[in-house]
Amino acid sequence: xxxxxxxxxxxxxxxxxSTRMGADKAFVTFDGQTLLARALNTARSITPDVxxxxxxxxxxxxxxxxxxxxxxxxxxxxxxxxxxxxQTDLNLILAVDVPFISPALLQYLLKCASNFAAVVTVPQxxxxxxxxxxIYRRDFANAAEKGLQAGRYKIDTLFSATATQTVTEEELETxxxxxxxxxxxxxxxxxxxASEIPNSH
Numbered sequence: 139x140x141x142x143x144x145x146x147x148x149x150x151x152x153x154x155x156s157t158r159m160g161a162d163k164a165f166v167t168f169d170g171q172t173l174l175a176r177a178l179n180t181a182r183s184i185t186p187d188v189x190x191x192x193x194x195x196x197x198x199x200x201x202x203x204x205x206x207x208x209x210x211x212x213x214x215x216x217x218x219x220x221x222x223x224x225q226t227d228l229n230l231i232l233a234v235d236v237p238f239i240s241p242a243l244l245q246y247l248l249k250c251a252s253n254f255a256a257v258v259t260v261p262q263x264x265x266x267x268x269x270x271x272x273i274y275r276r277d278f279a280n281a282a283e284k285g286l287q288a289g290r291y292k293i294d295t296l297f298s299a300t301a302t303q304t305v306t307e308e309e310l311e312t313x314x315x316x317x318x319x320x321x322x323x324x325x326x327x328x329x330x331x332a333s334e335i336p337n338s339h
Contacts, residue, residue, distance in 0.1 A: 144252045148181035148230040149204065149220035150174065151213055151270060152192035164192070164234050168329060174200060177234045183241030184230065184248055189223070191216040208286045213270055214293050218286060221279035228252070233270035235322045237332075243315050247273050247305065256303035257281075263307045263317035269293040271320060 152164045152174060164174040171179075174190075178201060181188045190197040191204045204223045208215040217231050228251055230244060251259035251273035260272040281296045307317055323329050 144228055145226045146185045146228040147224045147226045148185050148188040150177045150190045151216045151233050152190050168237050173234050176237050181232055184244045191220050211286055212291045214282055214291045218279055218282035221276050224276055227275050229274050231272055238319045239271055254303050256301045258302045261305045263320055267294050268320045
C-alpha cells in the first residue's frame with residue numbers, strides 16, 4: 139500500500155484590492171473561474187483543509203478564514219497568521235493570483251517537503267524565490283513574527299536564517315514543470331494576454 143499523504147493545511151493569500159488590477163483580485167475572472175475559485179480547487183487537490191487568509195466578511199462564504207494578526211504587513215503578515223492558526227506541521231501557502239499552478243506541482247512540492255526536515259520548501263525560478271507557492275512548517279511563524287516586529291516584511295530575507303530547502307528551476311524542469319507556472323496576474327493587460335493563450339503553461 140502507498141504511504142498515506144502527510145497531513146497538511148493549505149492557505150490561500152487572498153490579498154486586498156489591487157490598485158493595478160482595479161478590482162479585488164480574488165474575484166477577477168480568468169478562464170471561466172474567479173482566481174479565488176481556481177486557487178481553492180488547486181489547493182484542494184492535496185488537502186481537504188483549505189482556508190483563506192483575508193477579510194471574513196468577504197471570504198467566509200467560500201472557505202474558513204484567517205485574519206492577519208499584524209495588519210497591513212503584506213504577504214508575510216498573512217503567512218504568519220496562517221501558521222499561527224494551523225494545527226498541522228506542514229502548510230501550503232498559495233497566492234490567489236498564480237492561476238497556472240497545477241495540482242501536480244503542489245504534490246511534487248509536498249513530496250519534497252515530506253522527505254526533508256527543512257522549515258521551508260520553496261521553488262526558485264529566474265534567480266528568485268517563489269515564497270507564495272511554497273510549503274512552510276509551523277516553526278516559520280517564529281521567524282516571521284520577529285521580522286514583522288522589526289518592521290521587515292520581505293519574506294526572502296528570512297530564508298537565509300531558516301532551514302530552507304530550495305527546489306531549483308532545473309529540478310522543476312527535469313520533473314516536467316515550467317517556470318512560467320509561477321506567473322502572477324497583476325494588471326488587466328496581463329489578464330487579457332494570459333486569457334488569449336489557453337493552456338500555454
